[in-house]
Amino acid sequence: MTIMLERGARQGGQGRQRRQGTLPRLLAGGRKLPEHRATYGQIPLRRFAGEDGRRMLVRAITEAGLRGRGGAGFPTGRKMTSVAAGAKRPVVIANGCESEPASRKDKMLMACAPHLVLDGAVLAAHAVGADRVYVCVERGTSIADRLEREIAHRDDPVRWKLVRVPRRYVSSEESALVHLINDGDGRPMAAPPRPFEKGVAGRPTLVDNVETLAHVALIAGYGPGWFREVGTRNDPGSTLVTVGGAVARPNVYEIAPGMRLGEVIEAAGGAVEPIGAVLVGGYFGTWVPMPDGWGLPLSHDRTGPLGTSLGSGGIVALPAQSCGLAETARVVRYLAEESAQQCGPCMFGLPAIATDLAAVAYGRCDPATRQRLTRRMAQVKGRGACRHPDGATRLATSALATFADDVETHMDGWTCTGVSRDPVLPLPDRRHRDRSWK
Amino acid sequence: MTAPNPEGLRLQVDMIKCVGHASCFELLPERVSLDEWGFPIIETDPLPQHLVAHARRAVAACPTLALRVDGKVARVR
Numbered sequence: 001m002t003i004m005l006e007r008g009a010r011q012g013g014q015g016r017q018r019r020q021g022t023l024p025r026l027l028a029g030g031r032k033l034p035e036h037r038a039t040y041g042q043i044p045l046r047r048f049a050g051e052d053g054r055r056m057l058v059r060a061i062t063e064a065g066l067r068g069r070g071g072a073g074f075p076t077g078r079k080m081t082s083v084a085a086g087a088k089r090p091v092v093i094a095n096g097c098e099s100e101p102a103s104r105k106d107k108m109l110m111a112c113a114p115h116l117v118l119d120g121a122v123l124a125a126h127a128v129g130a131d132r133v134y135v136c137v138e139r140g141t142s143i144a145d146r147l148e149r150e151i152a153h154r155d156d157p158v159r160w161k162l163v164r165v166p167r168r169y170v171s172s173e174e175s176a177l178v179h180l181i182n183d184g185d186g187r188p189m190a191a192p193p194r195p196f197e198k199g200v201a202g203r204p205t206l207v208d209n210v211e212t213l214a215h216v217a218l219i220a221g222y223g224p225g226w227f228r229e230v231g232t233r234n235d236p237g238s239t240l241v242t243v244g245g246a247v248a249r250p251n252v253y254e255i256a257p258g259m260r261l262g263e264v265i266e267a268a269g270g271a272v273e274p275i276g277a278v279l280v281g282g283y284f285g286t287w288v289p290m291p292d293g294w295g296l297p298l299s300h301d302r303t304g305p306l307g308t309s310l311g312s313g314g315i316v317a318l319p320a321q322s323c324g325l326a327e328t329a330r331v332v333r334y335l336a337e338e339s340a341q342q343c344g345p346c347m348f349g350l351p352a353i354a355t356d357l358a359a360v361a362y363g364r365c366d367p368a369t370r371q372r373l374t375r376r377m378a379q380v381k382g383r384g385a386c387r388h389p390d391g392a393t394r395l396a397t398s399a400l401a402t403f404a405d406d407v408e409t410h411m412d413g414w415t416c417t418g419v420s421r422d423p424v425l426p427l428p429d430r431r432h433r434d435r436s437w438k
Numbered sequence: 439m440t441a442p443n444p445e446g447l448r449l450q451v452d453m454i455k456c457v458g459h460a461s462c463f464e465l466l467p468e469r470v471s472l473d474e475w476g477f478p479i480i481e482t483d484p485l486p487q488h489l490v491a492h493a494r495r496a497v498a499a500c501p502t503l504a505l506r507v508d509g510k511v512a513r514v515r
Contacts, residue, residue, distance in 0.1 A: 189454070190452040190453065190454045190455070342453070342454045343453035343454055343456070344453065344456060344457070344458055344473075344475055344476075344477035345453065345473060345475070345477055346453075348475040348477075349473075349475070376474075379473050379474075379479065383453060383473075383477075383479070384453055385452070385453050385454045
């Protein structure tokens with residue numbers, strides 16, 4: 001299911017030693033509790049007992065340099081410190097919604113290593129002093145039921161609550177989860193306050209992606225030094241990516257940040273046809289032109305001329321024969337439909353941008369359209385309550401830059417053969433998308 | 439340019455509450471422009487001292503209570 005991708009790996013003996021410096025770390029094994037305990041051992045709660053232990057655990061996460069794996073890459077230790085500093089008893093949300101169509105690493109992690117995620121959630125709750133953990137997953141999948149069954153086998157010092165979240169792109173945003181739990185409405189809320197200040201029931205709320213929590217469990221077990229054996233100084237540890245598109249073995253892979261884009265494509269079996277560009281970071285990500293971008297190091301820091309970041313880890317290789325503009329237009333239309341329709345610039349701006357992009361892609365474009373598109377993208381960015389319009393415009397902006405030659409060709413009225421090819425970027429079936437926010 | 443106010447007060451909008459009445463644009467065109475759909479584009483740098491009172495008037499006049507003047511930045515992260 002996964003392969004071992006080693007960078008500067010050190011070969012060791014058996015058991016825990018074996019995992020030093022080698023991958024996979026997260027998907028090493030244990031769907032069921034006994035297997036999980038055999039691989040990873042007991043939760044090291046005793047080592048971090050009491051108030052001093054709690055602080056020690058937060059310090060370990062901070063020293064490890066763990067950054068959120070949900071997309072934003074925010075330092076987890078710093079978030080924990082803020083949450084723990086609140087006046088009220090905090091709450092933890094394990095975010096496993098993964099509404100990003102180009103990503104399925106969280107679903108795979110919850111299927112392959114549910115107890116690693118749950119261990120991490122228990123440790124995170126202990127770290128911030130919470131006694132309640134909400135596990136949020138998309139409804140309409142079997143994951144919630146399976147997690148509920150696994151939780152029943154455990155004996156944890158926290159109260160668990162499974163939350164089934166509407167299948168909407170923006171419902172996995174942290175304030176939307178808080179909104180859903182508090183008021184049964186899965187739409188993002190305006191900030192301030194942010195969830196870490198005032199979230200579920202007005203309590204400081206730690207919202208962490210499920211992969212982030214799995215890393216918390218590993219850091220608690222093996223220490224920050226072990227965690228830093230792979231990855232970069234700023235973005236240590238391993239991370240899960242979902243590689244799709246025109247590669248031989250599309251799948252979820254565990255990689256070390258700092259790995260080059262080309263190496264990730266090779267790890268997924270290499271290209272099955274010439275690649276024109278690669279989308280990095282899912283649908284809030286950027287198009288990286290190939291082969292120029294082959295050597296781009298991937299991490300949660302923004303790098304390269306387009307500010308490319310791993311984001312939520314969705315990586316899609318686009319064949320040179322496909323039309324990147326048409327692909328982007330389709331996805332931006334989807335993102336426009338997924339807007340919560342709460343903020344004017346997102347509600348009106350994204351459909352307008354999607355229409356302009358379609359005009360560029362399908363050859364009904366003139367210089368005025370392109371100018372208007374550029375202006376609209378600049379206007380919409382940063383003006384929503386959440387980051388939805390920012391992500392959509394980042395994708396569109398990078399498409400216009402990466403496929404600049406195609407834009408010229410389309411504007412000259414040449415027929416693009418790419419637009420008639422089958423779409424490469426995945427979108428959820430309409431039957432698997434909810435209309436309601438409840 | 440005049441000096442910013444000492445408390446670092448900023449004019450900010452809650453885009454979820456805003457429905458585009460544009461009274462802020464009427465009252466404070468120095469800091470507010472409108473996009474093509476009629477929603478305010480607000481300069482969120484600290485207000486110059488001489489505009490603080492005008493900004494407060496715009497806050498009071500907003501029909502949906504979407505505006506505020508404070509030193510807290512909406513986007514911490």
